Amino acid sequence: MTYLDNTLKERLTEFYTRSRKLTILTGAGLSTDSGIPTFRDKDGFWTVGSVNYMPEEMGTLKMFTQKPLEVWRWFLYRFNICLKALPNTGHFAIKELEDIFSDRFRLITQNVDGLHFKAHSSRERTFLIHGTLERSRCGSECSSELYPYPQIPLEKDQQLTAAQIELLKCPKCGNYLRPHVLWFDERYNEKYFKLDSSMRVAKETGLLLIVGTSGATTLPQRIVESVLSRQGIIIDINPNENYFSELALKKKNGYWLKGKSSEVLPEILQFFKSL
Ligand SMILES: [Zn+2]
Structure with a gap:
């Protein structure tokens, strides 16, 4: 063609x-x-309890503030897909x-x-x-330092272990890290x-x-x-x-x-x- x-x-x-x-x-x-799915259609749905969330709801600072571990599970699952993908x-x-x-x-x-x-x-x-799924940063912005993305390959329905949850914490202040990406409710x-x-x-x-x-x-x-x-x-x-x-x-x-x-x-x- x-x-x-x-x-x-x-x-x-x-x-x-x-x-x-x-x-x-x-x-x-x-x-x-x-x-890699676009995460804007059905592949982006994320179920918490009996509620289905859209990507536009999951990828927000608002959701991270309310449910940091659910947001992390969703991002770790996406990261797992990207990790296996080839250009x-x-x-x-x-x-x-x-x-x-x-x-x-x-x-x-x-x-x-x-x-x-x-x-x-x-x-x-x-x-x-x-931003990039190669990096994370402090979710409380205690500094602007970028850290490696937590190496936790998670499947869709897998829960986080206590040891894995520790890997999601900021080395400086102990609050949760966040993925270094621009969220839907950020500028x-x-x-x-x-x-x-x-x-x-x-x-x-x-x-x-x-x-x-x-x-x-x-x-x-x-x-x-x-x-x-x-x-x-x-x-x-x-x-x-x-x-x-x-x-x-x-x-x-x-x-x-x-x-x-x-x-x-x-x-x-x-x-x-x-x-
Ligand atoms: Zn911090």
């Missing part, structure tokens, strides 16, 4: 010969081919694009699954705007989530590839708007219609490549390799 038509190839060639940056913005859709051709194509563009390349990801690093994307050029910031750095990258971006994200959160939307306002090209790569595909179709500089990222990204990579 060919996703790139001649008009788009001309635009990409023109971009390539100029000095602006290639930025790739990735979301959960990129990792579905690696077997797919989409992740590897992104890594190769970084090799081609080097300092003209930035990766901004909403994914907390660590798969970009398993595919050897560099940490210096990658902005984890929703982006520079300190943990590279808000300002990401917006600076957007200003320098000549070509933005939007991969597998539905556009439900504000920072990705602001990045896309910033690129468009400076005559950058945006390409939405997604098999499903979404906020960004609709926006792309309305803009002169916007394109929607309707397909799986594990198929479209290798084709874009091959094109840049051929230049």
Whole structure:
């Protein structure tokens, strides 16, 4: 299947010969081919007693404050899935694009699954705007130090042992640690989530590839708007219609490549390799 038509190839060639940056913005859709569910549908349900909670309720500071161990069980279960998952051709194509563009390349990801690093994307050029399941930090914010993620691979219905619960406590103050991720009821910031750095990258971006994200959160939307306002090209790569595909179709500089990222990204990579 060919996703790139001649008009788009001309635009990409023109971009390539100029000095602006290639930025790739990735979301959960990129990792579905690696077997990681998006956690926004039925896979994200979590049952406590007789109550079913939605991901939007589990992944919140509010829930953590009320039921820290339930939130931890849910996150440890997700971590267990990520631990076993392997990067797919989409992740590897992104890594190769970084090799081609080097300092003209930035990766901004909403994914907390660590798969970009398993595919050897560099940490210096990658902005984890929703945090990472590789790290935890004090849930009481007694310091901003990041700790390793507790190595407790939990199955869905497994309970925590007393010894495992001890591993979930802050070494400094003894309160519970928390996953180092942005929760649904929290705001982006520079300190943990590279808000300002990401917006600076957007200003320098000549070509933005939007991969597998539905556009439900504000920072990705602001990045896309910033690129468009400076005559950058945006390409939405997604098999499903979404906020960004609709926006792309309305803009002169916007394109929607309707397909799986594990198929479209290798084709874009091959094109840049051929230049
Ligand atoms: Zn602490």
